[in-house]
Amino acid sequence: MTLSDPPLSEVPSPGCPVAGMSATRTPTGDPAWLATGYHLVRELFAEPNLGRSHPSPETASRMGESAFFGGPVGNFASERADHLRMKSILQPHFSVRRMREFQPRVEAITARLLDEMAAQGSSADLHTALALPLPLLVICELLGVPYDDRDRFREWVTAVGDVRDRAKVEWGVAELFEYCRKSVERKRRDPGDDVTSRLCADPELSEEEIATFAMMLLFAGHETSVVHIGVGALMLLADPELWRTLHDNPALLPSATEELLRACEPTNLPRYARTDLDIDGVRVAAGDLVLLGLTSANHDPTVFPEPSRVDFTRQQGTHFTFGYGARYCIGAPLARIELHTAFGQLVSRFPDMRLAVDKQTLIMRDDVFTGGLRTLPVRW
Template sequence: MTTQLPFPQPLPLQVPPLLRALQAQGTVHRICTQVGDDAWLVTGYDEVRRLLDDHRLGRSHPDPETAARSGESALFGGPLGNYETEKADHARMRALLQPHFTPGRMRTFRHRVETLTGELLDNLAKQAQPADLHTALALPLPILVICELLGVPYEDRARFRTWTQAAADIHDRARSEQGLGELFIYGQELVARKRRAPGDDVISRLCATDGVDDDEIAMLSMALLFAGHETTVVQLGLGALLLLTHPDQWQALRDDPDLIPGAVEEILRAPGKGGGGIPRYAHTNIDIDGVTIKTGDLVMLDNGAANHDATAFPDPDSFDITRHAAGHLTFGQGARYCIGAPLARMELQVALAQLIARFPAMRLAVPIEELRIRGDVLTGGLAELPVRW
């Protein structure tokens, strides 16, 4: 039995059988990454939750050139940051960005997201059937939203989307590094524009913050641009697919829209993934469930597997919008909890509520077996989602 990532996933949304078999054996497993390096895979909910907030693990490595890699992506394939200052650097980054993504700010922005969603669904209603829900809603909405928040021109979307896709490449490191470099140059251009003509947006507000230089603003802004749309594109597509393949729950949300917030938490928890999760490096020797992890070892905290741990979520492979799923680990945990979580939740709530209300009879236009999960980029997600209504 090979234990090299990614694990085969016969169907979209389904937990890989090999991952399920590993979970049955324990919570910590020796595996090979997709580039053949040794790593530890942690699959238990309690262990993943605890380790996500454990200061003994980090994204940096004491000797980056010798570190095991999880893939070829320049973003998540290997070590990031300064080993000596990682904790302080991360705290500074959060302090700079957190005020721009509070639940209160997201409530204020919600009406604008509702308007943008309505316009996209108006356009969808005019399309011939079958239509691709991915290109009609799941892809453009998160891009529109993050552009408005950051102050990025939406007309530049083809350019920066090319670079974010390149940066997310998990097979070609040179392409990933080039995409990341192009994004940074674009970020520098945006910062220069905001210096000349500031607006009511995150980049302009960062420019007005004391002690933050232009390169740091460019780096932070492009990190937000990437994370702020790539992951939500994936979650929106998979969320729609989950509901379309469970018509009884689609109908339940149509009958009672108050169920939407809870449904979104289940949508964030439920998709099965091909194994892997969040990479960390041990900064000291650590004992995890009786296994000794040595300093410098690569540890993959599989939050997807943790979200399917039966000790935390009974009958974990069933999709149930009434489940109390808010304890999922999709956004991480503790000091590294995703800054954009309030934004992602709000987008998903708005988009799914309007989609169900506008297209109550929507259904998949192809068998689920014909749908393809992308295996070439960091975030994965559907390549397309053909629907009829």
């Protein structure tokens, strides 16, 4: 993450041609600037004087209470160096090559989950049967975390992402960090073939650093994929023609996955101005919150003709759901494999799958910044 904070009242609808900077308020009532339109958002992704940290985080505008996207993150003085170091350490473990080598395991896990779902009858909740357990099983295996602990750390992960209750967020962060710290201790004593063990083998990394990295990966490495699988499957199921098209033309799976990612409604990404800036003719003061409007960018009609239409043969543009440039998500290769596999096996094994309830009755989560579905009842 799709990544979606409670919506801003001033956000244009996805098909709206409006692009530029506008004053707005976050769900917490704090002032912010909203940047909309594909080209402006891409420009701001590359702006070196927009960052995730703030010189006075206690007074900064916030999106909510969640730990990673609610407000400022990181050390203002060293943010750039810290980010580059983090990427240099973690990115090799999630490279396209490594993830392709891991793909058979993702395929096997997905097949087993769908076998278990099919064995239960002709209806299921696709959220609990596939969208949730698949990314959890995958990230547990990659990090060397026991899957039997999933209920415990899933509770902590949910708490970390809570947008309203700061005490709950702080509790989740503390519990998740301590769990990861103990996991690091175990891996130092008894290493395995997993990312945590490989990080432990790096003599330049402290136990606290590795535990922090593991906590970030355990959270980000599955939460947004849970949302994307659920929302993507819903878009397919809500339009039987899309489901049939993908079933009859499996070669479209890669482009279909990208189009489903584009068509979702990701969050507005928070950035803070490190200096006074002039953005699209608007003076932005140092410390101001600037929201990168990913939904507007991914639905900009000047880049994506008929943006509200899901088109698996679309050739125009590149979506920003995984970010852009230096802030591009290191987990994108893994997420793509999970989505390809989930959608591909679903449409091939269940050609007649359909929603078991009216789409309008489905409930989207608004208590955590990642959003996503609470349930996805289906039948076949």
